[in-house]
Amino acid sequence: MSRKPTETRVTRIEPLARLPVFFGLKGRRVIVAGGSEAAGWKAELIAAAGATVEVYAEDPSEELREVLARLDNPNIIHLARPWSISIFKGAALAILATENDAEAQAFRCAAIDAGVPCNVVDRPAFCDFSFGGIVNRSPLVIGISTDGAAPVFGQAIRTKIEAMLPQGLTRWAEAAQSWRPAVQALSLSFQKRRAFWERFTALALAKPNDLPRDEEREQLLAESVSTASSPEKGSAVLVGAGPGDPELMTLKAVRALQSADIVLYDDLVSRAVLDFARREAKTMLVGKTGHGPSCKQEDINRLMVSFAQQGKRVIRLKSGDPMVFGRATEEIEACRAAGIQVEVIPGITTAQGVASRLLKSLTHRAIARRVQFLTGHDNKGQLPPDIDWRAIADDAATTVVYMPARTIKALADAALHNGLPPSTPAIAVYNATRVDEDVIEATIATLADRMADKERNGPVIVLIGRAMEGAAENWAALLPTSKSDAALTAQRSVSA
Ligand code: SAH
Numbered sequence: 364m365s366r367k368p369t370e371t372r373v374t375r376i377e378p379l380a381r382l383p384v385f386f387g388l389k390g391r392r393v394i395v396a397g398g399s400e401a402a403g404w405k406a407e408l409i410a411a412a413g414a415t416v417e418v419y420a421e422d423p424s425e426e427l428r429e430v431l432a433r434l435d436n437p438n439i440i441h442l443a444r445p446w447s448i449s450i451f452k453g454a455a456l457a458i459l460a461t462e463n464d465a466e467a468q469a470f471r472c473a474a475i476d477a478g479v480p481c482n483v484v485d486r487p488a489f490c491d492f493s494f495g496g497i498v499n500r501s502p503l504v505i506g507i508s509t510d511g512a513a514p515v516f517g518q519a520i521r522t523k524i525e526a527m528l529p530q531g532l533t534r535w536a537e538a539a540q541s542w543r544p545a546v547q548a549l550s551l552s553f554q555k556r557r558a559f560w561e562r563f564t565a566l567a568l569a570k571p572n573d574l575p576r577d578e579e580r581e582q583l584l585a586e587s588v589s590t591a592s593s594p595e596k597g598s599a600v601l602v603g604a605g606p607g608d609p610e611l612m613t614l615k616a617v618r619a620l621q622s623a624d625i626v627l628y629d630d631l632v633s634r635a636v637l638d639f640a641r642r643e644a645k646t647m648l649v650g651k652t653g654h655g656p657s658c659k660q661e662d663i664n665r666l667m668v669s670f671a672q673q674g675k676r677v678i679r680l681k682s683g684d685p686m687v688f689g690r691a692t693e694e695i696e697a698c699r700a701a702g703i704q705v706e707v708i709p710g711i712t713t714a715q716g717v718a719s720r721l722l723k724s725l726t727h728r729a730i731a732r733r734v735q736f737l738t739g740h741d742n743k744g745q746l747p748p749d750i751d752w753r754a755i756a757d758d759a760a761t762t763v764v765y766m767p768a769r770t771i772k773a774l775a776d777a778a779l780h781n782g783l784p785p786s787t788p789a790i791a792v793y794n795a796t797r798v799d800e801d802v803i804e805a806t807i808a809t810l811a812d813r814m815a816d817k818e819r820n821g822p823v824i825v826l827i828g829r830a831m832e833g834a835a836e837n838w839a840a841l842l843p844t845s846k847s848d849a850a851l852t853a854q855r856s857v858s859a
Contacts, residue, residue, distance in 0.1 A: 366656040368627070368649040368666055380510035381493065388455055389413035394479075396446035396470065397460030398423045401484045403430030405458050408494070410438045414455065419446040446470065451477035456492075460484040487511055496521035500528055503536035531572035538575035539563065545580070551587055554674065559587040561622060597624075597671035599698045600678050601685040603710015607633040607797035611716060615708045620644075624675035627666060631682035631822055633797060640678070660690055664697035671703040682822075684712040688738055688765050712736075713824050714763040716796045720841070721826075721834040725761045731830035733760040739767035739774060739825075746770040746777075756781035761828035767791070768823055772811035778827070783807055788831040794821040804835030 393409045395402050396419040403426070406416045416439045420427060423441070431441055451457060457474045458481075461467055467489040474481035474491075483489035496507035496517050505524060509517040539560075546559055562583050567575070602619050605611035620626065620636075623644040628637060630650035640646060649658045649666065663679075670677045685691045685707055698705035714736060718725050725734045735754060741747040755762055755778045764774065771791075779785055785808035793801040799821065805813045807827055814823075826834075 365659055366650070368647050368658050368662055371646050371648045380512075381495075381508045383495070383506050383508065385504060385506070386412070386456070391415070391455035392417065392453060393456045393458070394419065394446065394450055394454045395458045395460075396420070397484075398427055399460045400424065400426035400430055401460040402458075403427045403434070405460065405484065405494075406431070406439045407434055407436070409456070409458070410434075410436050414438070416440065417442055417450070419444060419450065421445045446473075448473045448476075451479050454479045457481045458484065459489075461486075498524045498528060500530070500533040500536060502540055503528075503532055529571040531574075532567065535563075535567035535571065535575055538567075538580070542580050545584065546587075549584065549588060554676075555587055557622070559583060562586065596704065597673060597675045597677065598704040598706070599667050599671050599694075600676070601689075601691055601694060601705070601707045602678050602680050603684045603686075603708060603712075604628075604632045604636045604680050604682055605711040606683055606713045606716035606795045607635070608716070609633070609635040609639065611711045611796060612636060612639070613708060613710065616710060619678055619708055620680070622676055623678040625670045626678045626680055627663065628680040629682055632680050636680070644678075660693055664694055667694060668697055668701040668703055671698065672701065681710070682713070683716075684710045687712045687714075687736060713765065713795055713822075714826070717763075717792045717824055717826065720792070720795060720800065720838055721790070721802075721831070722837040722841070723826075723831055723834045725763070725826075725830065727761075727830040730759060731761040731828055733757070734763065735760055736763050736765065739764050739770045744769065746773045750774075750777070752777055752781040755827075756783040758784055758787060758829060761826065761830050764825040764827070767825040768814075771814060771825060775807050775811050778807055783827075787827060788829060788834070789825060789827045790831050790834050791823050791825050793819050793823045795824060797821070802835050802838050 388409065389412075391414045393414040394417050395406045395409065398420040402418060402420060406418050407430070410416050418427075418431065418439060418441045420441065421444050423431070423443075431439065446459070451473055454477070457470070457477075457479045459467060459470045461470075461483065467483045467486055470483065471481050471489045480491040481489070482492055482494070487493065493508065493511065498505040498507070498521060505528075507517050507521050507524070542563075546556060551559065566579065566583075600619050602616045603613070604616065617639050620639040621641050623641050626637070626640045626644050626646045627649045628646065630648065637646060647666070649663045650656075667677050667679055679685070679694060681689045681691070683689070686709065691707065695705050695707070714725065714734075725731065737750070737755070738747065754760065755774075764771070767774065775789070785806060787807045789805055789807045789810040791803040791805075791810060791814055793799075793803075801819065803810065803813050810825065
């Protein structure tokens, strides 16, 4: 069965509890009402964003007086009178600190009438918007919201992000702002401009705490100009997505996905990985499954080449590592034959992902001196006819079988026939490193029947060898308690 590559309209955004928007307040008027300390803190925050803040407090508390005196900010104006309907006109935002429901309701009604977004501090029922946590590397600003669900959790996330982002990024964000006009003035193509900003970003992230220097700007600009006159050339990158868990992608893979014009991906690439693609990138499923409908390899090669010839940056996203059972050579050769620049970003192959989940090394000084990766089927879907059975029967090796589902019985029988001891541990891992990961532990003599017992969905890989002894137990111990009990019970009932 064959199918055509199809463009997929992946829903790029799941439902959002809150829409983060970044309000420009420079030179705008914002009203803050209420006599408590909270009104003072809000005034400080809003003034930091460049607004002129009018604080309406007829009878300010001692704390508010103190805050205002300490801030001593000419853009925070204290008006010793209560708020009234007339003050809303032309205001950018209206904020009230009160405990009084009737006042909150009246304030909100006045704000709605005047078309001014309103917030009553810590009273979500009266709010059009909320204030999130902030990580401030202005002009780089990060807002954090839990939709009121868990402020402490939100705080912890803020702390994490604070720790991740060096203070120096402020300087680089400022440099981006001040360098932008010079870059725009060069009238570079979209691709070249992006190349400039990619270089800029790489520099900023490589040495965030160094001050951006004018010579660096000149150098980056010169590099962009010198290549500006050459015709736009696309490129192709084969990227390893890893077995499923997106955290197993390399930083390079993530960066490549974020620079993609086109992403051509396989069925086995998990949705969570695809979420890293640049939002504007076109995503196309060029799936090849072992047994379902598949796109022809020639169609995939042709697509890669033709998009790259149109000047696009094509990301060919493959499960695991592109260089392991991924037909990478054919794709690389097709690109090179067409003069397309091609690059490979490796990924964690399934065998490695599985070894980590089982807490089992694929090699072992005494019992597994060799690791072999084997495909369970040839291009006709059969067990490859030319397998070296002596190597498979070597009980001092770990054998990893990719695409084992249809041929595991024949493979196991042949391995036994060639002398592999029937007690050799054999383990099947379904949906490795994904949330629905599942494991069957057996021996080479029993695994095929155990796998046939129950139809399971998703990709599966088989590992055979003495180094896998006790793997399922390790795996079960890593699971949350409920699942691990179930898994252990299941194993016990099998081994009984
Ligand atoms: N390039 C990939 C392998 C592609 S061949 C890699 O390096 O991992 C496809 C086979 O890989 C599947 O039939 C299955 O055997 C294995 N595979 C890929 N992802 C898997 C996963 N998450 N869990 C189990 N097996 C997987």
